[in-house]
Amino acid sequence: MTQERPLLNRRLAAFGTTIFAEMSALAASTGAINLGQGFPDTDGPEEIREAAVRAVREGRGNQYPPGPGVPELRRAVAAHQERFHGLAYDPDAEVLVTAGATEAVAASMLALLEPGDEVVALEPYYDSYAACIAMAGGTRVPVTLRPHDGAFRLDLDELRAAVTPRTRLLLLNTPHNPTGTVLNRAELTAVAELAVERDLLVVTDEVYEHLVFEGEHLPLASFPGMRDRTVSISSAGKTFSLTGWKIGWITASPDLIAAVRSAKQFLTYVSGGPFQYAVAEALALPDSYYAGFREDLRAKRDILTEGLTAAGFTVHRPAGTYFVTTDITPLGEKDGFAFCRSLPARCGVVAVPNAVFYDHREEGAPYVRFAFCKREEVLRDAVERLRTLTA
Numbered sequence: 001m002t003q004e005r006p007l008l009n010r011r012l013a014a015f016g017t018t019i020f021a022e023m024s025a026l027a028a029s030t031g032a033i034n035l036g037q038g039f040p041d042t043d044g045p046e047e048i049r050e051a052a053v054r055a056v057r058e059g060r061g062n063q064y065p066p067g068p069g070v071p072e073l074r075r076a077v078a079a080h081q082e083r084f085h086g087l088a089y090d091p092d093a094e095v096l097v098t099a100g101a102t103e104a105v106a107a108s109m110l111a112l113l114e115p116g117d118e119v120v121a122l123e124p125y126y127d128s129y130a131a132c133i134a135m136a137g138g139t140r141v142p143v144t145l146r147p148h149d150g151a152f153r154l155d156l157d158e159l160r161a162a163v164t165p166r167t168r169l170l171l172l173n174t175p176h177n178p179t180g181t182v183l184n185r186a187e188l189t190a191v192a193e194l195a196v197e198r199d200l201l202v203v204t205d206e207v208y209e210h211l212v213f214e215g216e217h218l219p220l221a222s223f224p225g226m227r228d229r230t231v232s233i234s235s236a237g238k239t240f241s242l243t244g245w246k247i248g249w250i251t252a253s254p255d256l257i258a259a260v261r262s263a264k265q266f267l268t269y270v271s272g273g274p275f276q277y278a279v280a281e282a283l284a285l286p287d288s289y290y291a292g293f294r295e296d297l298r299a300k301r302d303i304l305t306e307g308l309t310a311a312g313f314t315v316h317r318p319a320g321t322y323f324v325t326t327d328i329t330p331l332g333e334k335d336g337f338a339f340c341r342s343l344p345a346r347c348g349v350v351a352v353p354n355a356v357f358y359d360h361r362e363e364g365a366p367y368v369r370f371a372f373c374k375r376e377e378v379l380r381d382a383v384e385r386l387r388t389l390t391a
Contacts, residue, residue, distance in 0.1 A: 032344035061273025069097025117168035124357030180318020307383025
């Protein structure tokens with residue numbers, strides 16, 4: 001077959017194989033410990049896995065579930081939002097179940113953007129954001145989080161300056177992957193005021209809402225003027241260590257839900273029927289589950305951050321998520337890509353270069369991300385291997 005033009009359309013031409021696939025393949029081929037891709041190495045609660053098995057056996061969800069999601073899960077999502085955040089949503093009109101948070105972001109971009117609309121997003125950003133904006137024909141406008149007093153912070157003046165008459169929406173992620181930053185009340189108040197002043201929509205990715213170690217998670221939808229202009233996204237994958245189930249959800253006003261549903265129905269249409277019933281039960285787990293989950297990850301964070309510091313990295317201690325960003329310049333390194341590609345051979349550990357999460361690659365060049373959602377013995381082994389970098 002002879003083609004005069006590239007097969008891949010120009011909107012996606014800049015997006016090749018994800019860095020996660022590349023580094024996970026490197027881990028598999030070398031036998032290295034994979035602290036690159038953010039998936040747990042243990043499964044979620046046994047009673048929730050059994051709930052999925054029970055749903056399959058009872059014939060619940062084996063055929064197409066309802067387009068918006070099974071009623072049990074929509075009610076559970078609404079109850080979760082009120083229980084943890086004091087936000088009341090109508091499960092029939094204001095909740096939409098998606099194939100994970102990634103589809104929720106994609107459907108939101110496809111539904112809410114016209115070609116040429118600008119989307120202001122925090123940089124570094126989860127890599128699918130860039131692709132989702134591109135598929136919708138939008139223009140990505142990054143606002144860079146930079147280190148300040150040991151944490152990556154948002155420059156509110158830079159955020160305000162990034163908004164133009166062409167800006168349609170803000171894409172916000174807090175707790176923030178990959179930096180571990182948790183936006184505080186003052187920052188979120190300023191974001192809300194800007195959105196109201198400039199009549200912007202906001203899409204918030206809150207998948208790490210239950211993984212906050214310092215500070216607190218404050219949903220933007222709870223701020224004045226934001227309830228009806230915010231699309232709030234979360235999922236079961238991170239909170240219940242069930243990333244393969246791909247069950248996410250959106251809560252928003254009826255008009256926004258209807259808009260996003262119009263796009264979502266032509267993506268997966270529906271997905272994960274039996275898993276939806278199981279996740280409904282997961283969301284009703286007692287407070288002790290959520291507290292125990294957070295404390296377990298807090299301890300693992302401390303193991304890895306202390307080990308990385310001892311190995312010679314400059315560590316930016318995360319306030320949330322299960323990732324830690326490090327600066328490799330104290331090790332005499334400056335290129336995160338080269339460092340990560342050589343790391344498995346040097347000490348048997350895989351990490352991810354943060355530069356892939358930046359438009360301004362030079363900003364992210366010296367940063368490398370490690371995941372700590374692994375078993376304690378795996379983290380301790382990784383730490384011992386990393387120490388050999390400066391031995």
